[in-house]
Amino acid sequence: MAEQRHKKSTRRHERYRGEHPIVVRNLKNQFGDAVIHEGLDLTVNRGEILGVVGGSGTGKSVLMRSIIGLQPPTEGEIEVFGKSIVDAEPDQEIGVRDRWGVLFQGGALFSTLTVGENVEVPLKQFYPEISDRLRVEIARYKIMLSGLPEEAVNKYPSELSGGMKKRAGLARALALDPELLFLDEPTAGLDPIGASAFDNLTRELKETLGLTVFLITHDLDTLHEICDRVAVLADKQVIAVDTVPKLMELDHPWIQEYFNGPRGRAALTAQALDELRRHMDEPVAAHAVKALDNAPPSRDKA
Numbered sequence: 001m002a003e004q005r006h007k008k009s010t011r012r013h014e015r016y017r018g019e020h021p022i023v024v025r026n027l028k029n030q031f032g033d034a035v036i037h038e039g040l041d042l043t044v045n046r047g048e049i050l051g052v053v054g055g056s057g058t059g060k061s062v063l064m065r066s067i068i069g070l071q072p073p074t075e076g077e078i079e080v081f082g083k084s085i086v087d088a089e090p091d092q093e094i095g096v097r098d099r100w101g102v103l104f105q106g107g108a109l110f111s112t113l114t115v116g117e118n119v120e121v122p123l124k125q126f127y128p129e130i131s132d133r134l135r136v137e138i139a140r141y142k143i144m145l146s147g148l149p150e151e152a153v154n155k156y157p158s159e160l161s162g163g164m165k166k167r168a169g170l171a172r173a174l175a176l177d178p179e180l181l182f183l184d185e186p187t188a189g190l191d192p193i194g195a196s197a198f199d200n201l202t203r204e205l206k207e208t209l210g211l212t213v214f215l216i217t218h219d220l221d222t223l224h225e226i227c228d229r230v231a232v233l234a235d236k237q238v239i240a241v242d243t244v245p246k247l248m249e250l251d252h253p254w255i256q257e258y259f260n261g262p263r264g265r266a267a268l269t270a271q272a273l274d275e276l277r278r279h280m281d282e283p284v285a286a287h288a289v290k291a292l293d294n295a296p297p298s299r300d301k302a
């Protein structure tokens with residue numbers, strides 16, 4: 001028994017060393033007559049923040065749910081950390097489900113539990129053997145890592161602002177020291193300052209914890225600021241995956257409308273301004289910032 005436990009915990013702490021923690025091949029998802037995905041392929045690189053965009057209803061959340069095994073696909077293959085998700089039963093031990101964390105849209109916190117208790121839920125589920133005291137301490141640490149004050153530990157979700165709820169959801173997603181983080185519209189509903197702070201936190205966590213991040217968003221500023229690459233969902237497939245500047249060169253009507261429309265350009269201007277401000281001590285940059293300062297720096301959504 002002790003040996004079994006040892007084996008289990010050793011496996012849990014082996015980090016994925018391959019290049020592609022998520023590989024989706026020829027995915028089909030269909031509900032009744034509605035085909036949401038067909039022939040969809042996607043490969044996520046280890047250590048990147050991959051933004052996932054697409055019009056409303058193109059199936060971004062369904063894709064995420066398929067990858068984490070909550071939505072069995074109609075057809076296709078999905079591998080996470082080199083293990084097939086599709087072939088496994090939901091409760092089958094395949095050594096991957098405790099290696100990702102998910103922030104669902106709206107946070108999906110349990111309203112009758114405090115923030116601390118919410119963060120303890122996955123710890124209880126996957127590490128029942130750890131002591132109450134250690135579990136409480138880990139939860140407290142994750143809550144502070146997510147940028148919440150210590151007092152938040154004993155608060156109920158109804159006592160938190162929208163931004164704090166997102167951070168509490170993030171703390172729960174980080175509970176198991178995941179290698180892979182799924183974020184479904186993390187900045188939706190946040191004010192520009194809160195959204196920008198959340199973006200910075202995501203980037204910092206990715207860098208310090210070595211995470212790979214699958215990030216569904218409509219937020220153009222997030223795409224410009226923190227995404228290494230962006231996957232575009234349209235026509236039931238991922239039609240392109242690339243950096244934002246490269247995507248902007250593509251001749252697809254939705255991509256052009258999205259990235260080169262007025263909101264896309266405003267986000268680009270805001271990002272250029274930010275970049276210049278970082279170099280304000282250089283005379284040319286200072287001049288350019290003055291010239292651009294009237295441009296719309298506001299955070300904009302598509």
Ligand SMILES: Nc1ncnc2c1ncn2[C@@H]1O[C@H](COP(=O)(O)OP(=O)(O)OP(=O)(O)O)[C@@H](O)[C@H]1O
Nearest residue numbers: 031032034036054055056057058059060061062063
């Ligand atoms: N369990 C389900 N049963 C039937 N239809 C579903 C189910 N889940 C999702 N759908 C449908 O699949 C389509 C894609 O939904 P999904 O939530 O993935 O879109 P999305 O791209 O995330 O949209 P949004 O940007 O608006 O959040 C929608 O038409 C939705 O109604």
